[in-house]
Amino acid sequence: MERVIGIDLGTTNSCVAVLENGAPAVIPNRGGYKTTPSMVAITEAGKKLVGHIAKRQAITNAENTVFAAKRLIGRKFSSPQVKNAIATSAYRIVEGPHGDVRISLRNKTYGVAEISAMILQEMKVIAEDYLGAPVSKAVITVPAYFNDNQRQATKDAGAIAGLDVIRIINEPTAAALAYGFGKDLERTVAVYDLGGGTFDISVLEIGAHGVFRVIATAGDTFLGGEDFDARVIDWLVEGFQQEHNIDLRQDRMALQRLKDAAEKAKCELSATRETEINLPFIISSGRNEALHLQRVISREVLDSLCSDLVERTVDICRQTLQDAQLGKEEIEDVVLVGGMTRMPRIIEQVAEFFGREPCKGVHPDEVVALGAAIQGAALMDQKTEMVLLDVTPHTLGIMTFGSNFRGLIPQNTTVPTSRSEIFTTSRDNQTAVKILVMQGEHDKAEENELLGEFVLTGLRKAAKGQVEIEVTFEINADGIVSVSAKDMETGQKQAIQVTASSGLTKDELHNMIEAAQGEMLERRASEEDEASKQEAQRLIAEIERLFPQVEQIVASSDFGRDATEKARGILQRARDAVARGDAAGIKEHLEALGRTARMFRGVVQKTS
């Protein structure tokens, strides 16, 4: 059976998991890390970097390093979140041809989905390397609040990365699944997720037959571990300023090291009460002289530096429960998600707020990927009962008189579904109505997202409220929304199909898929070439090492001299091929090198 991977495509880190022998397991990357930074960079030499290596140069090459692309995916350029991202990002965010968002790196412009695809592709490669087989199917998680466009854009990113995204599921749902809530009946669970860049709180109602309803979700897309790191950096910079009267922020290399060290110290303080930050030669104080930064930070200091940040998350929890008219006592379990929830102070505050100890036992930065892998395997296996039903992430409706929003299909409705409602004209002698199809939870229409619009004309002239129009929303199993409006009197009808759009046209998407495929082939080929080159170099070195001995041994026989002559020729040709970087040539000579090395080894062994 084909394996499906589960991918947690995070704002700051991504994680990939697969079901192995019935249990979900996270797949480590080549560096042995279980999460990979969701960062992409292009170096000065035009090389693409993804993951840890991109993160390590994120400050020194800030203009060409994309982080938190997830905040931009599937959004309109004009949206407030994008404005906010532009203000806080060093890389260039530009408007795309369809009012969408693009990112400009070293004179090339990329779609956001294309950037996310690079991360997904990396996760795919991590899985393929581990499984030793190609992977084509994936379940990808998204925040519960993602709208259709954001979900579609995430799917597009998967397609560009060469993945068939068989399902998009909500992150809190995945986390709950990983905690084994899929089997339980009727339970209300709060999922507190504090990651690197975003905070989310969701309340899920887990029902029979794997129905997970998100009853409430809220958060802050600009609150996360990075803010904690920034506090530590501030503390270090201020201390250094006081001691040496030098502002470390002026130097990017210093700042990069501070950032890395601050995050490391923060993580260490989750396990120890005190840790040392040691950055020798942080900044030059004169010719060939540099100052060192060395400071001890305690857990208490970290807690006090960040207390307001933790407080903010608790406030959001409080507000969310209030909005959903839920009492704390109705929450039967609390699940912690996100690397930041390893911080003892956070665990304490969450426990205090909800009045219960949160669930422990699964790594908080891995649970989402684990849940996605569980869901992926369940979808492939017809026998399993647990099937998550797709629900609508947001309320769908239309704009009515006075810029009000009237919802027809409520949030979390299981699809497929269909609802109708009768509306009337709002002006006398009105002959046409404009239907604005929207998505969102606000009563004010302008706060919601416009998905599409159309006009129904030819209405009978009459006093307002006289003409009746039936509006029908229909969502099919593939999540495609159709909206129609019918003049009840004449039967005249107008309809549109609302397809979620990632902001990319079919052609653009197609080209991106092809380009990424080409790049992947190249990458695999060059990895193969590198392996042959290393093998050739190893053999060359071995033959060279044995050569003098072999030569001495066989010098007396004509045959031996012939053989060493031949070996010399092989060696020379192979070396030339290596020097030229001629991949095909190297492969051609590998066999002969192997033979020569075996022969040399044999000769030396026999005579020693």
Add this chain to the structure above:
Amino acid sequence: MPTQDPPPLPRTNPALKQHDTLDLGLKTPRPDPKAEKNRVPRAPAVPSGWEQLDEIEAHKPTEEMRDTSLGLGVPGPSFGGDTQLDPSFELEPEAPTRRIEVGKSTRDDLLSLAGPHSDPDSNDALDLVSRVDMALDPSISGSLVPPVPPRQRDPMSELRERYALGDFSGALTIAEGMLEDDPDNGDAQRYAESCRDVLRQMYAARLGALSQVPTVTIPGEQLRWLTLDHRSGFLLSHVDGVSTLEEILDVSGMNPLDAMRIIWDLLQQKVIALR
């Protein structure tokens, strides 16, 4: 400024011609050319075709070779021991003259190869190496190389001269100085570019395969007592025993020549080692 000839493009790769001479000043006894010649035959005949062995090719150093750092010697027991012969001595007809030229050349010239520190009087990082090396090798001493003569001549002719002598770092420093005053100086630009090219190749050849992984050889607390600048400190902070040279160059965000030069310097100072 009168326009003069553009930089002569090196016929053969000057980086390779320079290996013997420039390195000898730092790493091994600077040999008397004659003595050197005399010693060559003592080495077993090098099979023809082996001399170019290392060229630019990324040569994985074998255990015995590691000490030579350059990966230049012909590997094998025949060249083991303390004598590090460069095969090109025998084969490169220009070598003797070159040696003499460099023998006369400045300390700057030699030091510049080891890294960015080139002040002969400062108690700089090179002393850390030289003390060790001096213990092993009496011929290395501060007095071996005369100090840089104060620069008072026309920079362009000095630039040319340095370039002709193969002192590409010296030439680059002068060219960069000239470009600071006059960024549009085409000659200086061309010289600078050519120097950078050559130096890049030179350092690339010395460092060997970029897939090698550097490790820090000095315990953390002792590191602080070295004399390094913040750029070296920055690169050093990326040496984690896992990242390859190539990755470190990529993440450094520095100009590759500068980064390679600093890494070479750290290697020379035995602050890091390659594996």
